[in-house]
Amino acid sequence: xxxxxxxxxxxxxxxxxxxxxxxxxxxxxxxxxxxxxxxxxxxxxxxxxxxxxxxxxxxxxxxxxxxxxxxxxxxxxxxxxxxxxxxxxxxxxxxxxxxxxxxxxxxxxxxxxxxxxxxxxxxxxxxxxxxxxxxxxxxxxxxxxxxxxxxxxxxxxxxxxxxxxxxxxxxxxxxxxxxxxxxxxxxxxxxxxxxxxxxxxxxxxxxxxxxxxxxxxxxxxxxxxxxxxxxxxxxxxxxxxxxxxxxxxxxxxxxxxxxxxxxxxxxxxxxxxxxxxxxxxxxxxxxxxxxxxxxxxxxxxxxxxxxxxxxxxxxxxxxx
Numbered sequence: 600x601x602x603x604x605x606x607x608x609x610x611x612x613x614x615x616x617x618x619x620x621x622x623x624x625x626x627x628x629x630x631x632x633x634x635x636x637x638x639x640x641x642x643x644x645x646x647x648x649x650x651x652x653x654x655x656x657x658x659x660x661x662x663x664x665x666x667x668x669x670x671x672x673x674x675x676x677x678x679x680x681x682x683x684x685x686x687x688x689x690x691x692x693x694x695x696x697x698x699x700x701x702x703x704x705x706x707x708x709x710x711x712x713x714x715x716x717x718x719x720x721x722x723x724x725x726x727x728x729x730x731x732x733x734x735x736x737x738x739x740x741x742x743x744x745x746x747x748x749x750x751x752x753x754x755x756x757x758x759x760x761x762x763x764x765x766x767x768x769x770x771x772x773x774x775x776x777x778x779x780x781x782x783x784x785x786x787x788x789x790x791x792x793x794x795x796x797x798x799x800x801x802x803x804x805x806x807x808x809x810x811x812x813x814x815x816x817x818x819x820x821x822x823x824x825x826x827x828x829x830x831x832x833x834x835x836x837x838x839x840x841x842x843x844x845x846x847x848x849x850x851x852x853x854x855x856x857x858x859x860x861x862x863x864x865x866x867x868x869x870x871x872x873x874x875x876x877x878x879x880x881x882x883x884x885x886x887x888x889x890x891x892x893x894x895x896x897x898x899x900x901x902x903x904x905x906x907x908x909x910x911x912x913x914x915x916x917x918x919x
Contacts (some may be wrong), residue, residue, distance in 0.1 A: 601671045605677035607639025626831035644645035652737035664707040685785035697749035709765040717766040719757045721750040727885040735891040743885040759839040774815040774847035776911040787882040795904030798870035810853040813888030817847040818909045846902035851888040
């Protein structure tokens with residue numbers, strides 16, 4: 600089996616590629632099948648050779664997609680996207696990549712000789728407006744950002760292409776992923792990693808939202824496991840409902856900093872300063888902060904035990 604990971608040069612895409620390579624197999628039409636090749640598609644890649652087939656290019660370019668999706672492609676993990684604040688700042692770019700790019704990818708999948716399993720990464724930004732204190736699987740999507748709107752359309756496209764038999768799709772609404780290593784990105788949720796990552800590395804960090812802000816989150820390990828689990832679930836498990844809210848944990852910024860202080864020390868947590876940013880806060884406050892996810896749990900998805908476990912995972916990987 601050949602698999603394609605879009606956004607494969609990014610943190611989660613590259614982590615997923617390594618996890619699949621280490622596992623060596625994915626579910627297919629004939630049970631567990633060997634993964635023969637892993638192609639990663641992105642606009643740029645870090646230096647070094649990770650052993651994967653790197654395809655550099657634009658996801659909306661038909662020639663790039665022809666190269667990326669070959670006749671033996673059995674699985675597609677679609678992670679590529681312009682993130683939340685970036686899509687809000689540049690409407691045309693967000694529409695081109697997040698909407699047109701997803702449609703172009705699905706159309707190329709449609710022309711493959713066999714319908715591939717297709718994992719689409721959506722977001723809790725699908726929700727917004729007047730929300731209950733705790734959301735559940737019956738809450739209607741009502742995005743209040745361009746990014747959220749583009750993700751919801753991607754969900755509907757994935758479901759429709761599955762209904763028509765062009766793909767075997769499944770869409771995952773991701774919580775905020777914490778802690779992401781590396782540099783901050785344009786995601787409005789970037790602060791949630793920054794208030795842990797930078798202080799641990801001895802740097803100051805700015806938090807642009809109030810300490811009472813509640814974040815629905817999941818660790819990198821858990822979300823990569825969710826990608827693979829979603830892929831391996833049989834089509835019958837999904838039925839006609841091809842979208843699921845992933846389980847996570849609900850934590851306020853204040854609780855995050857208190858946990859960081861308890862595990863890494865008060866001096867580390869004290870490196871965080873609150874500097875309000877209305878642009879970021881306006882986006883973040885449209886997102887839900889707590890969920891009940893019975894369907895995801897019934898399907899076998901799991902969340903982190905608590906925020907302390909997430910911090911310890913990051914410290915272990917950072918060698919701290």
